[in-house]
Amino acid sequence: MEILLWLVPSAVVTAVAMCWVGWAGREGRGEVDRDVAADRLGRALQHEHPRRYAAPVPERDRSTGVAVRPSRRAS
Template identity: 80%
Template sequence: MEILLWLVPSAVVTVVAMCWVSWLGREGRGEVDRDVAAQRFARALQKDSGVRYAARPAQRDRSTGIAVRPSRAPRSGTDRDRRAS
């Protein structure tokens, strides 16, 4: 138990720092008037964002490294006359 006593000073400093920061942080959070917030929101919506989107470049056919033969047109009437048995 005595070996854990070295943790006490750091725990006390940590708790004091947390309390101090929470106390300082509450003063900086004043409420904004609803009308002022609504006016700011309306101004932000009316602004022209000026964002222009570039056209997508044309998609090129990427090679996969696999050779594919072009499909052939069916032969004259002989394929149609054959039936699987």
């Protein structure tokens, strides 16, 4: 059991870092007004994005999902 004591400092540092990130991250987002967010979303949805190329059509997989071994002839 004593050999596991070397894990204690790293576990404490990890726990402290997780608490700090959880506390510091909750305040930093900032609130956006609902009307402003709706206007931004509306402008983004109205904007046309040109397509540069057509997506390739994937080849149909003819697998049945069952592995079948070829039959062997009896000697």
